[in-house]
Amino acid sequence: EAQxxxxxxxxxxxxxxxxxxxxxxxxxxxxxSMNWVRQAPGKGLxxxxxxxxxxxxxxxxxxxxxxxxxxxxxxxxxxxxxxxxLRAEDTAVYYCARLQFLAWTSPFDxxxxxxxxxxxx
Amino acid sequence: QSVLTQPPSxxxxxxxxxxxxxxxxxxxxxxxxxxxxxxxxxxxxxxxxIYTNNNRPSGVPDRFSGSKSGTSAxxxxxxLQAEDEADFYCQSYDVSLSTFVFGTGTKVTVL
Numbered sequence: 001e002a003q004x005x006x007x008x009x010x011x012x013x014x015x016x017x018x019x020x021x022x023x024x025x026x027x028x029x030x031x032x033s034m035n036w037v038r039q040a041p042g043k044g045l046x047x048x049x050x051x052x053x054x055x056x057x058x059x060x061x062x063x064x065x066x067x068x069x070x071x072x073x074x075x076x077x078x079x080x081x082x083x084x085x086l087r088a089e090d091t092a093v094y095y096c097a098r099l100q101f102l103a104w105t106s107p108f109d110x111x112x113x114x115x116x117x118x119x120x121x
Numbered sequence: 122q123s124v125l126t127q128p129p130s131x132x133x134x135x136x137x138x139x140x141x142x143x144x145x146x147x148x149x150x151x152x153x154x155x156x157x158x159x160x161x162x163x164x165x166x167x168x169x170x171i172y173t174n175n176n177r178p179s180g181v182p183d184r185f186s187g188s189k190s191g192t193s194a195x196x197x198x199x200x201l202q203a204e205d206e207a208d209f210y211c212q213s214y215d216v217s218l219s220t221f222v223f224g225t226g227t228k229v230t231v232l
Contacts (some may be wrong), residue, residue: 036220037223044123044210044223044224044225044226045167045210045212045223045226046223047220047223049223050221059219059220061220070166087153094183095166095167100172103174104154104214104221105154105155107155107157107172107173107212107222108157108159108167108169108212109169109172109178110169111166111167111168112166113165113166114166117192
């Protein structure tokens with residue numbers, strides 16, 4: 001069974017940086033595209049970023065473009081999100097999510113429990 | 122900011138049938154992109170409930186069903202149970218935004 005576990009969430013000041021990690025197990029990590037999805041307190045889900053199996057393509061939501069960088073290490077079965085110039089509106093639980101198939105029409109079929117990022121002075 | 126619109130809440134008595142709508146546009150659902158549904162309990166991660174419009178992953182009760190027509194989709198819960206109280210989100214892809222998009226979310230309350 002696929003398992004995803006995020007880590008790295010913390011309290012950070014506005015303008016600060018943070019790096020999130022997602023450890024994958026129970027499946028062939030290198031065979032799946034991966035994503036970050038976030039949820040602000042009391043709010044809905046927002047897709048943040050996507051990376052292909054080989055890291056050949058990365059996409060970002062406009063709200064984080066230029067500030068966040070997604071990456072992965074298939075040898076370590078790990079996904080990352082480098083977050084810079086953090087703002088209060090980036091405060092959220094960040095989920096690592098697996099894309100079931102290699103298509104834009106695919107669902108997110110496995111999610112981690114999430115890690116909380118709080119941006120506040 | 123969500124491009125998929127859902128009712129904020131729906132409610133029903135145990136045993137009743139409730140439906141949740143997900144209204145999109147010609148650049149997402151109407152463009153032929155599949156709709157998926159997730160169930161989320163407080164303090165936990167979303168869980169895939171319905172995929173590709175009307176398919177249930179293994180372990181999801183057949184009380185849950187999905188449909189899609191035109192620029193909209195729906196999730197139906199028949200034989201509503203107390204354990205169904207949760208938030209539900211639809212999700213698709215938007216070709217104009219080139220992003221995955223989620224619905225605004227619907228809280229289901231069992232009376």
